[in-house]
Amino acid sequence: MMRKLFAVLPFIFLLHSIGIDAQSFKRKTEKLIEKSKEALYQRDWNAAISYMKKAVDSAPDNHLVYLEKAALYYGAGNINEMIPALQLAFSLSNSWPAKYHDYYFVLGKELFDKGKYEVAENPLKIYAEKGYNKEFVQLTEVILKSIDFALAELKEKSGINYDIRTIKSNNIFRSVYFPFFTLYPSEFLYFTGQRTAQLEEGIYRAQLKGDQFERVEEVPVINTSDNEGAAAISADGRVMVFTSCNRRGGLGSCDLYISFSEDGKWQTPENLGANINSSAWESQPFLSSDGRLLIFSSNRKGGYGKRDLYYSRKIDGVWTKAENLGGDINTFADEISPFLSLANDTIYFSSNGRVGMGGFDLYIAPWGVGNGMVENLGYPINTYSDEISYHQKFDGSRYWSREVAGDEKYPPSNIFYFNEQDKKSDDVRLVYGYVIDAKSKKPLKAQVQIYDLEKDTLVHETFSDRVSGLYKIVIPRKSDYSFYVEEQGYLFESKQISTKSEERQQQLDFQLNKLDKGQSIPLNNIYFEFDSYELNAKSKNEIHKVANFLKQNPSMKIEIAGYTDQQGSDAYNLKLSEQRALAVYEALVKVGVSKNQISSKGYGEKAQPDGRYAKTVRINII
Missing domain, CATH: 2.120.10.30 (TolB, C-terminal domain)
Structure with a gap:
């Protein structure tokens, strides 16, 4: 999946930039190393490795021969033998000529990648002092800090039983x-x-x-x-x-x-x-x-x-x-x-x-x-x-x-x-439900939009499934939300929901009515201040939804019907309901709805179609 950094080090650096220093080897060892490199150039891996083994046998206490062996095994693609060769070289001498200095980084980085934090530290400290490759020096600084971090994490959390499991998939x-x-x-x-x-x-x-x-x-x-x-x-x-x-x-x-x-x-x-x-x-x-x-x-x-x-x-x-x-x-x-x-x-x-x-x-x-x-x-x-x-x-x-x-x-x-x-996941809520035709009860594929009323922003947009009518939405924070469900040929429906309770899952269903005369829906996201006909700012999305709906259906005419609860006198409630219906009417005209499409009427404390008395506004198709 991911290759370690040293595995993509330039081949030319590891193999060709380090020549043989004849004064560092016996003549026999020098010739064996030369034959090993020649065989490697000819892609004869077995011969190259055989000559290098003989070179090591001829000078087993010379750290430089192990550095040459490391370069060879990298060239041969045998990483498993490269690092042990560098470890042997380091154990014999940690003072390497300048042309070998990048090997300090290679050794330390690979030991670190295998979780051998303590033994990785020494070659990396030397490279931090002597290294010249800008990228390697930068990464060395990060690794040395990482060694301290890793050792502290392991010490702090040793002895704790963490129930970490893995999905069993190796047979597939x-x-x-x-x-x-x-x-x-x-x-x-x-x-x-x-x-x-x-x-x-x-x-x-x-x-x-x-x-x-x-x-x-x-x-x-x-x-x-x-x-x-x-x-x-x-x-x-x-x-x-x-x-x-x-x-x-x-x-x-x-x-x-x-x-x-x-x-x-x-x-x-x-x-x-x-x-x-x-x-x-x-x-x-x-x-x-x-x-x-x-x-x-x-x-x-x-x-x-x-x-x-x-x-x-x-x-x-x-x-x-x-x-x-x-x-x-x-x-x-x-x-x-x-x-x-x-x-x-x-x-x-x-x-x-x-x-x-x-x-x-x-x-x-x-x-x-x-x-x-x-x-x-x-x-x-x-x-x-x-x-x-x-x-x-x-x-x-x-x-x-x-x-x-x-x-x-x-x-x-x-x-x-x-x-x-x-x-933090405790604040996340799942809202789901079904969208169906109110009369036939058949599932509908409808657009579902959700607005955060506190932030006044659209937080999600999806569609109910054509086959089942199901939708599922993840709500990212506890708040009050308005839901809008629309489908062509149907009267849109709006509902309001709060996710501030402890329930992590809530169901909210919608039944859409076709665009026929006499159909009626409540505008559940129209808000008024108490005992007032002044529209609350949270009503803005609902006003725009109704306006867009009417613009998409220019031949349709609707009545804005206002209602109140049962508090107050009949005369007062009738007037307040008329004022609330008129407030919605004027807000729609202000955003471009033709006056020919809408009218307003107050009904006071008259019961709504669902039998409730409430301070709300409805749309009646006329």
Whole structure:
């Protein structure tokens, strides 16, 4: 999944920049090393290794011969033998000629990546004093601080039993990563997987029973014969953004694509276009719970490091031009696999350019560009292995991917999970319900919009399912919300809901009436001050909804009907209801509704169609 940094060190540096110093070896040893290098140039690996073994046997106490052996094994692609050779050289002498100094970094970095913190420290301290490669020196400073951090974490948390589990997938997949759980049509786990004995990636879906996969299936339409992976799924399971490389019509090596689910089937993906993709690498996306914020990783030019995090917002159906998340999040190295909490207030991501346990660690920061407050998630979630692709379920349990310890060039990965919950998830609410035809009771595919009344902002927009009529929405914070449900040919319906109770799930159903004369609906999001006909500012969205509805149906005529409760005299209540109906009438005219389409009338304390007496306003189609 992730290669360690030393594994991509320039081959030319390790092999060709270090020549043989004849004064450092006996003539026999020098000739054996020359033959080993010549054999390596001829791609005769076995001969090269055989000559080097003889060279070591001829000078077993010379640390320089082990440095030559390390260079050879790197050239031969045998990393497992390279580091022991450097360790032997260091044990014989820690004072190496200047031309070998970068090997201090190679040795220390690899030992650190294997969690051997104490023995990694000495060669890295020497490199911090003598090194000249700017990138290696910079990373050495981070690693030395990381060693202190890691040892402190292990000391503080030693003896604590953490119930960290892993999804059992080895009999099906070589690697699994990028877990994403959805709430629709039921709880599904989407993930990227490599089948056993393969490196090609694909996007899969499954359900979990404990730590076991159930009903694993490859996602159709999305997957091709090429690599697809790192998919982000909206919480309602309706939108997927994923990575695909070298597709016809793409903009770069790997691009981000989007697909929508209709009637439970994923539709043909579309490239997200030049506002998101570039000629470089774009991958590992995250899609916010409301589907209107996209965060991803890219190695495009102009960033802070190798791979940076970028973001884009969906405004009026169009993704804005991607922007860099800035230097508080991005470093000189790699930032990848972002995840935003369901409350939309916290970002998680992986980085190998910060103080941590080793390799890629998971970090947390308040969401917002320029926040400057990044923290390591610490042990036991982070270890010396690579940890990436963090995800939280609705219940607060946490999932992430970790490389399995081993000596492979591309180590396999498993998905781990931790049932300890993030307390912030307690504020997140799930609202669900059904949208049906009021008369036939048949399910409807209708647009569902939710506004936060306290912030006066649109927080989510989705559709009910055409087959079942079901919608599911994650509400990010405790507040009061207005819901609007619209479908062509039907009278829209609005309702108000509060998520300030302790209930984490609430059901809110809608029955839409067709646009026929005599139909009537309450305007549940029209608000008046007590004993007043002055419209509250929170009524603005409802006024605009009614206005847009009338503009889309220019031949329709409606009556704004005002009502009051039973407090006060009949005459007073009648007048107040007339004033409230007129206030709504005037507000609609002010935003462009034709006077020919609307009229107003007060009904006082007369009971409404549902039998209630309330200080509200209704729409009556006339």
